Amino acid sequence: MIKIYHNPRCRKSREGLAIVETSGKDYEIINYLEVVPAKKELCEVLDYLSLSPINLVRKNEAIWKEKFKGRTLSDDQIIDAMLKYPKLIERPIVIKGDKAVIGRPSDTIVELLKH
Numbered sequence: 001m002i003k004i005y006h007n008p009r010c011r012k013s014r015e016g017l018a019i020v021e022t023s024g025k026d027y028e029i030i031n032y033l034e035v036v037p038a039k040k041e042l043c044e045v046l047d048y049l050s051l052s053p054i055n056l057v058r059k060n061e062a063i064w065k066e067k068f069k070g071r072t073l074s075d076d077q078i079i080d081a082m083l084k085y086p087k088l089i090e091r092p093i094v095i096k097g098d099k100a101v102i103g104r105p106s107d108t109i110v111e112l113l114k115h
Helices: 011-022 039-049 062-067 075-084 107-114
Strands: 002-005 027-030 093-096 099-102
Touching (some): 002 011, 011 027, 039 075, 039 093, 039 099, 093 107, 099 107
């Protein structure tokens, strides 16, 4: 089953969801702003993406700029920040099996779903 970490207020996230919907495959929508993932789950997502935590952070968010910008943070501290402020998590994230992509650009989702 495909999973999409989705923010319905985000245009790119809505575009990503539309691609998943038109794929005809079974999928699950995770509104991560309402149901914040557990730490273990977020770590798994990072593994699937093959990214370090800092590369999943939306660095232009006001929360990041106000509370974290310019600080030296460990990966664990960055993960904790994303869990405390889930708006910091880049979106959409689409997972298929043990592979995942951030849907920016949305072509990455199309490529993931082909395989």
